[in-house]
Amino acid sequence: MSTELAAKPEIIVVTLSMDPHGGSEPGKGWWWSSALSEYFRLHVITREYSRQLCKDEPLAKKEGWIFHPTQRDITTWKIPKGYFDISSG
Numbered sequence: 001m002s003t004e005l006a007a008k009p010e011i012i013v014v015t016l017s018m019d020p021h022g023g024s025e026p027g028k029g030w031w032w033s034s035a036l037s038e039y040f041r042l043h044v045i046t047r048e049y050s051r052q053l054c055k056d057e058p059l060a061k062k063e064g065w066i067f068h069p070t071q072r073d074i075t076t077w078k079i080p081k082g083y084f085d086i087s088s089g
Contacts, residue, residue: 005041005063008039009041010040010042010043011040011042012042012043013033013036013042015032015033015045015046016029016050017046017050018046018054019050019054020053020054020057021053022053026050029046030054033065037065041063041065041066042063042065042066044065044066045068045069045070046067046068047070048070050069051067054067055067
């Protein structure tokens with residue numbers, strides 16, 4: 001690990017999905033993480049599917065993102081109800 005990378009404070013990013021080539025929420029998961037990685041060393045908690053999409057991306061490798069995939073998906077979250085519950089909470 002480079003000295004510059006080791007000097008960055010660590011942060012936990014939790015995202016249901018990430019996709020470096022996707023739009024909407026998966027795309028936002030990627031772009032927010034990308035922006036944060038300039039200042040922090042990321043520990044990304046996400047689904048295994050998203051980890052597979054992102055783990056070989058040059059930015060994730062260069063910045064040393066550490067992925068912690070979840071073991072199961074959220075199956076009880078009804079859209080848009082779940083979104084409104086979180087955003088208004």
